[in-house]
Amino acid sequence: xxxxxxxxxxxxxxxxxxxxxxxxxxxxxxxxxxxxxxxxxxxxxxxxxxxxxxxxxxxxxxxxxxxxxxxxxxxxxxxxxxxxxxxxxxxxxxxxxxxxxxxxxxxxxxxxxxxxxxxxxxxxxxxxxxxxxxxxxxxxxxxxxxxxxxxxxxxxxxxxxxxxxxxxxxxxxxxxxxxxxxxxxxxxxxxxxxxxxxxxxxxxxxxxxxxxxxxxxxxxxxxxxxxxxxxxxxxxxxxxxxxxxxxxxx
Amino acid sequence: xxxxxxxxxxxxxxxxxxxxxxxxxxxxxxxxxxxxxxxxxxxxxxxxxxxxxxxxxxxxxxxxxxxxxxxxxxxxxxxxxxxxxxxxxxxxxxxxxxxxxxxxxxxxxxxxxxxxxxxxxxxxxxxxxxxxxxxxxxxxxxxxxxxxxxxxxxxxxxxxxxxxxxxxxxxxxxxxxxxxxxxxxxxxxxxxxxxxxxxxxxxxxxxxxxxxxxxxxxxxxxxxxxxxxxxxxxxxxxxxxxxxxxxxxxxxxxxxxxxxxxxxxxxxxxxxxxxxxxxxxxxxxxxxxxxxxxxxxxxxxxxxxxxxxxxxxxxxxxxxxxxxxxxxxxxxxxxxxxxxxxxxxxxxxxxxxxxxxxxxxxxxxxxxxxxxxxxxxxxxx
Numbered sequence: 325x326x327x328x329x330x331x332x333x334x335x336x337x338x339x340x341x342x343x344x345x346x347x348x349x350x351x352x353x354x355x356x357x358x359x360x361x362x363x364x365x366x367x368x369x370x371x372x373x374x375x376x377x378x379x380x381x382x383x384x385x386x387x388x389x390x391x392x393x394x395x396x397x398x399x400x401x402x403x404x405x406x407x408x409x410x411x412x413x414x415x416x417x418x419x420x421x422x423x424x425x426x427x428x429x430x431x432x433x434x435x436x437x438x439x440x441x442x443x444x445x446x447x448x449x450x451x452x453x454x455x456x457x458x459x460x461x462x463x464x465x466x467x468x469x470x471x472x473x474x475x476x477x478x479x480x481x482x483x484x485x486x487x488x489x490x491x492x493x494x495x496x497x498x499x500x501x502x503x504x505x506x507x508x509x510x511x512x513x514x515x516x517x518x519x520x521x522x523x524x525x526x527x528x529x530x531x532x533x534x535x536x537x538x539x540x541x542x543x544x545x546x547x548x549x550x551x552x553x554x555x556x557x558x559x560x561x562x563x564x565x566x567x568x569x570x571x572x573x574x
Numbered sequence: 575x576x577x578x579x580x581x582x583x584x585x586x587x588x589x590x591x592x593x594x595x596x597x598x599x600x601x602x603x604x605x606x607x608x609x610x611x612x613x614x615x616x617x618x619x620x621x622x623x624x625x626x627x628x629x630x631x632x633x634x635x636x637x638x639x640x641x642x643x644x645x646x647x648x649x650x651x652x653x654x655x656x657x658x659x660x661x662x663x664x665x666x667x668x669x670x671x672x673x674x675x676x677x678x679x680x681x682x683x684x685x686x687x688x689x690x691x692x693x694x695x696x697x698x699x700x701x702x703x704x705x706x707x708x709x710x711x712x713x714x715x716x717x718x719x720x721x722x723x724x725x726x727x728x729x730x731x732x733x734x735x736x737x738x739x740x741x742x743x744x745x746x747x748x749x750x751x752x753x754x755x756x757x758x759x760x761x762x763x764x765x766x767x768x769x770x771x772x773x774x775x776x777x778x779x780x781x782x783x784x785x786x787x788x789x790x791x792x793x794x795x796x797x798x799x800x801x802x803x804x805x806x807x808x809x810x811x812x813x814x815x816x817x818x819x820x821x822x823x824x825x826x827x828x829x830x831x832x833x834x835x836x837x838x839x840x841x842x843x844x845x846x847x848x849x850x851x852x853x854x855x856x857x858x859x860x861x862x863x864x865x866x867x868x869x870x871x872x873x874x875x876x877x878x879x880x881x882x883x884x885x886x887x888x889x890x891x892x893x894x895x896x897x898x899x900x901x902x903x904x905x906x907x908x909x910x911x912x913x914x915x916x917x918x919x920x921x922x923x924x925x926x927x928x929x930x931x932x933x934x935x936x937x938x939x940x941x942x943x944x945x946x947x948x949x950x951x952x953x954x955x
Contacts, residue, residue: 385780405782413780417773423590435582436781461593477777 336399338363338485338516339384343393346379346539353379355539356393361518363484366511368530369520370563376539377520378416381487384518385413397485409437412483416490418470419477422463426454426473429462430480437481448476451506467494475503479510486510488519492526504529524559535566542570575786583783583791584798590765591799597761601803605753606810612749613830616741622701624652624708627663627672635683642719643676646712660693667695674705676713734835734919746811746832747841747913748886751848753807755906756877758800758849762792762856763869770860775950785947793853793943800849808838808845835920840928841913847935848909854942861949880906885914905938 337360346354353376361367369377382388384395386403400407420429430445449455452472457465462473471494479486488507492500504526507517511531519530527533528547535543535550543550543566547559554562591597626647630636644654655672657663666672675693682688692709694702718725769775778788813829834841856869859876863869881887883897884906890898901907912931915921921928 387776387779405784408780408782411780413777415773415776415780417776419773419777421586421590421774422772423593424586428586428589432582432586433777433781436579436778436783438576438578438782 337361337396338398339518340396341380341384341393342396344380344383344390344395345392346376346383346388347391352539354383354390357539357541358393359534359541359544361516363516364511364514365531366507366517366519366529368527368533369518369536370522370524370527370533370559371536372522375536377522377536378489379539380536381413381489381518381520385411385487387413409481410483410485412478412481412486414474414478414486414488414491416493418474420462420470420473423461425459425461426465427458429473430476433477434480439481444480444482448480451479452476453502468496468499471495472499475506484515486515486517488517490520490522492521492523500526524563527559535563537563537567537570540570542566575784575790579783580787580790580794583788584794587765587792587795588798591761591795601757601761601799602806605757605803605807608753609746609749609807609811609830612745613742613832616745622704623673624650624705625671625673626652626654626709627657627666627675628654629657629660629663629675629677631680632678632682633680636678638720639678639682639716642716643678643712646715646719647708650708650712652708652712664693667693670695674702674709676709740832742830742832743918744914745886746830747917748884748910750804750807750811750841751845751906751909751913752881752884752886754800754804754845754849755852755880755909757803758796758852759856759859759877760869760873761799762796762853763860763863763872764856764866765796766792766857766860767863767866767869771864779950785950788950789854789857789943789947792857793850796853796856797846797850800853801846804842804845804849808842812838832917834917836916836922838916840922841916844909844912844916844931844935847932847939848905850939851905851935851942854939854946857946858942858949880904883907885910905935908934908938 339361341357341359344354344357345352355376357380369380371377379388383390384397384402386395386397386408389403395402397404397407398410421432424432426449427445430448434440434444446455449458452475454469454472454476457469462470465473471491475488475491478488486507492503495503507519508529511517519526521527530547532544532546533550534541543553543562545553550566551557551559551562554565556562556565591601624647628640628643630640632639640656647654655666657666657675660675660677663672663675663677667675673694675691677691677693679688679690682690690713692706694705696702714725769778809829811830811832812834814831815828817826817828819825855876859872860869863872879900883890883893883901884904885901886906890901890907893901908931912928912935915925915928915931919925919927923929
């Protein structure tokens, strides 16, 4: 069963899901999910493709309406347009404009979030090491560079809540390390980060993991806690054990 | 509604179009090439050659008619031969040595009106109309010379403008309206579909942007290019710039030189309003498409009926009664009528018909903008 986590100071959680559900016809993409996520931590949504991770993130980010239940971010029930100013969202696809230059993309998203472009653009591009490619057309960048730009656009407004949907897909190992190091620095600064992944070896970088299967959270805890509870040394084995238990409990 | 976000969207759309050379060509070069081609075909089209075969079945009275008919037809540039019977004459038409057969019946010259049969190939109904017309004109001429009665002279006058023998005069306003509408629809539809399928709309909807700001930004972005496009088309259609001879190249003129009786700026407003509606229509229809090809597939469903029912080709009054009401719900009808009001009638803003056209076009632009914005939902992004 998922456990509730309160913020360290005992305040309201940064993200809250209450009986959250989303159906597409007969398919339960997200099925009665309840949890609280506190600020200053990185949460990993782990599960196979099609388990409901992206739909869950979209529900939390207010990009789709829940069939039942509700999501709260920073105290506001989603979807809330004003809260979107304080949320960063990196989609699974790059979600950047190939016909625009790197800088034009960054400036555009800065304008969408209503932040003053110059400083924010400068800082974000430096952060993802694309400052020297600022004038390059995005369509001419490599896959990894586009992913970096996508991240820069997601954090350009320094959001306290960040949803990252498979941010490291197609990213080379060195860049992946840089990404995680950056996520950690954001969390240390008080941001709440939710990262979805189907790569188990990234799980150790998260403070807490939520195993997702068939739209449900089947287990929650740190990587070590989950392995200990499952009685395995391997996180993938732990996932399979919890999945088996969930199946048996049906 | 944030002006800053709307302007950022507008700037982004404009930057994308500016760098998309095929789209620029489609917007600016295609309408000029097509209107130029249509004008050239209509103005310089060849009159079909008339090669007549006369079959005289009326013996002596028929000989007089044959002779007079030959003279009348040859005076109009036709060639004339004779054939002994209808079967032979028909075989000549079948093997393309003749284009029309005129059969003078056995009872010709007797009391009562004779029935003269004109036979054509039947494979090209529109082209054969000119063959029948040439034969009819020659027969009227023969009848008048035989009876001694001079046929009346017909003078054509018009309530609005002056009668023009230039066949493009009536088509030009409709073509200007159609191309502005058509190309802006295609570009917006494809562009917005890329936004939906490329993941950028998803990301955009995760920002505080509103639907109104998106539609506003797109309308401004495409609106600016539509304004340049329409200015270019209007200059091309209305202008005549003489280029003096250079070396072996003889003097020639650029522009179609079509006269406009009213204020070209009013015509400009009419087309811009139509183009604004086309932007929102493109956004709306992109909801139902999954690929760029599907945006193109909407053309036969959405654009072609407007082309057929809006008075571009056929006057609305000549449409079957069942179809006429449809023309009233098509924005292009009002754009075409509005432009004809300005081009031909010389209408200004005091003319009710033009006021109606402008109001309805504004209404359509607003309606489509509202409908388009309803399709941009955070949960379908």
